[in-house]
Amino acid sequence: MRGYGLRGQVVSFSMRLRPLISLGCTFLCAFALAQDDGIGDPTFPTLGNKGYKATHYLLKLNYDPETAQLKANVTMEGVVDPSPLSTLSVDFSGFTVSAVKLNGASATFTRSGAKLRVKPASPLAAGSKFALETIYSGKPELIGSAALPPIYKGGWVAYPGGAVAACEPDMSHGWFPCNDHPLNKATFDVEITAPRPYVTVSNGIGKTIGPTTTHFTLDKPALTCMVTVAVGKYGILKQVGPNSLPITNYVPLGTETQYIEPLQVTPKFIQYLSDRIGPYPFASYGTITFPDEASKSNKLLEVMALETTSIPLFSPGSSKDAATLCHELTHQWMGDCVSVTNWGDDIWWVEGFAQYSEFMLAEMNGGKAAYDAAIKAAYASVSAQSHWLKPGHLPAADMFSLRSYIGGALTFHALRKKLGDEKFFQVVRQFVDKHRYGNASVKDWIEIATQVAGEDMKPFFDTWLYGDAVPKLPS
Ligand code: TRP
Ligand code: ZN
Numbered sequence: 033m034r035g036y037g038l039r040g041q042v043v044s045f046s047m048r049l050r051p052l053i054s055l056g057c058t059f060l061c062a063f064a065l066a067q068d069d070g071i072g073d074p075t076f077p078t079l080g081n082k083g084y085k086a087t088h089y090l091l092k093l094n095y096d097p098e099t100a101q102l103k104a105n106v107t108m109e110g111v112v113d114p115s116p117l118s119t120l121s122v123d124f125s126g127f128t129v130s131a132v133k134l135n136g137a138s139a140t141f142t143r144s145g146a147k148l149r150v151k152p153a154s155p156l157a158a159g160s161k162f163a164l165e166t167i168y169s170g171k172p173e174l175i176g177s178a179a180l181p182p183i184y185k186g187g188w189v190a191y192p193g194g195a196v197a198a199c200e201p202d203m204s205h206g207w208f209p210c211n212d213h214p215l216n217k218a219t220f221d222v223e224i225t226a227p228r229p230y231v232t233v234s235n236g237i238g239k240t241i242g243p244t245t246t247h248f249t250l251d252k253p254a255l256t257c258m259v260t261v262a263v264g265k266y267g268i269l270k271q272v273g274p275n276s277l278p279i280t281n282y283v284p285l286g287t288e289t290q291y292i293e294p295l296q297v298t299p300k301f302i303q304y305l306s307d308r309i310g311p312y313p314f315a316s317y318g319t320i321t322f323p324d325e326a327s328k329s330n331k332l333l334e335v336m337a338l339e340t341t342s343i344p345l346f347s348p349g350s351s352k353d354a355a356t357l358c359h360e361l362t363h364q365w366m367g368d369c370v371s372v373t374n375w376g377d378d379i380w381w382v383e384g385f386a387q388y389s390e391f392m393l394a395e396m397n398g399g400k401a402a403y404d405a406a407i408k409a410a411y412a413s414v415s416a417q418s419h420w421l422k423p424g425h426l427p428a429a430d431m432f433s434l435r436s437y438i439g440g441a442l443t444f445h446a447l448r449k450k451l452g453d454e455k456f457f458q459v460v461r462q463f464v465d466k467h468r469y470g471n472a473s474v475k476d477w478i479e480i481a482t483q484v485a486g487e488d489m490k491p492f493f494d495t496w497l498y499g500d501a502v503p504k505l506p507s
Contacts, residue, residue, distance in 0.1 A: 384440015424497025
């Protein structure tokens with residue numbers, strides 16, 4: 033699976049992607065549609081629920097790597113919207129649920145497929161707030177995704193000596209009950225207890241609240257699939273970013289010295305991006321590089337990186353690669369702060385812009401010549417094919433493929449060439465600013481680009497996103 037064409041050049045998405053793109057996958061959804069199933073994403077028809085909005089999650093977790101048992105108490109706070117609900121259904125699979133409480137009172141529930149359905153004593157009124165507490169325990173089971181070849185499974189990944197949660201796009205409900213779709217972003221508090229000497233980490237700002245318990249707060253809305261927890265033996269490397277941004281890096285205990293130098297690019301690239309696309313959107317940043325034991329025990333973790341909000345995940349060594357490090361950093365703006373509306377139609381600008389930022393890194397380090405060489409290599413890798421990548425509407429199996437990464441990145445290159453540097457970054461900055469902490473879609477790109485360019489940009493996006501012919505590379 034290694035050895036995909038571009039490795040070793042500036043275009044290096046292989047750390048994250050080679051395993052995902054080299055195998056196609058098709059997947060038929062196993063669950064029949066129930067009335068309350070599905071938030072309305074055609075790529076994942078049963079995922080989520082459009083009858084309520086979760087606003088905040090409190091995850092209280094107790095995990096012992098020695099026994100691989102997770103004990104959890106998860107409270108979802110939400111609002112019923114738009115109609116009264118006689119059943120509250122959330123995405124959840126696995127574990128043994130010992131109790132469900134709705135607004136403090138014990139509630140009856142059923143489980144089928146990947147749904148937990150809770151029956152309130154009387155229907156929940158439209159507009160009413162609720163708190164749903166689910167108490168469960170057991171050995172976490174891996175779950176698959178239509179977006180990944182079947183050999184890859186994620187969710188809560190336990191390995192000898194720890195665990196790490198990697199869930200994009202739809203695997204979070206394999207370890208906590210949630211409305212598992214980007215249209216329902218929420219804030220998070222995560223409290224984790226693990227025996228000594230294990231270190232525990234999650235998204236946002238952490239503090240120690242007990243002898244073996246930490247509490248992490250993410251005060252900006254995040255995607256369920258970008259919430260992570262890592263339990264393991266980690267050493268900590270701190271940095272300070274622009275505007276005193278606290279940066280905390282977790283690396284395998286004992287390997288700290290190997291990471292000091294490679295991580296130096298982070299504050300520099302935060303500054304570089306901030307100057308171009310707007311300020312870093314969260315209160316903290318950092319990275320988690322999980323240990324070899326993790327990547328040896330799970331195929332998905334073998335060679336991967338994932339943009340978990342404010343604290344991306346890296347397989348061992350992948351965070352020593354500047355391009356990979358900066359790719360996940362860029363996702364904090366594009367993907368995490370501004371998120372997809374539906375997966376299949378929007379993933380191109382998420383992965384495409386993160387991939388494009390690797391060309392910006394080349395430019396930061398080596399100027400225009402380095403940037404041009406990177407673009408040329410990327411274009412050469414796909415232009416020989418008779419069909420264009422058409423990144424604008426992707427089936428689940430192609431979401432994390434060359435089509436989104438390279439097709440999307442070249443679309444941004446072409447946009448920059450068409451508009452010039454100043455207007456190009458103005459478009460990106462306005463897009464992020466207008467949709468920050470929310471969701472956006474292609475029409476938002478077209479609208480802002482059209483306004484900044486002073487001409488209808490729909491034909492441009494039609495060619496690059498949906499056209500059959502390989503577009504000419506503008507120079
Ligand atoms: N978004 C990841 C990246 O930055 C790729 C990815 C998608 C992934 N799903 C994943 C990585 C699940 C790990 C686990 O390119
Ligand atoms: Zn990415």
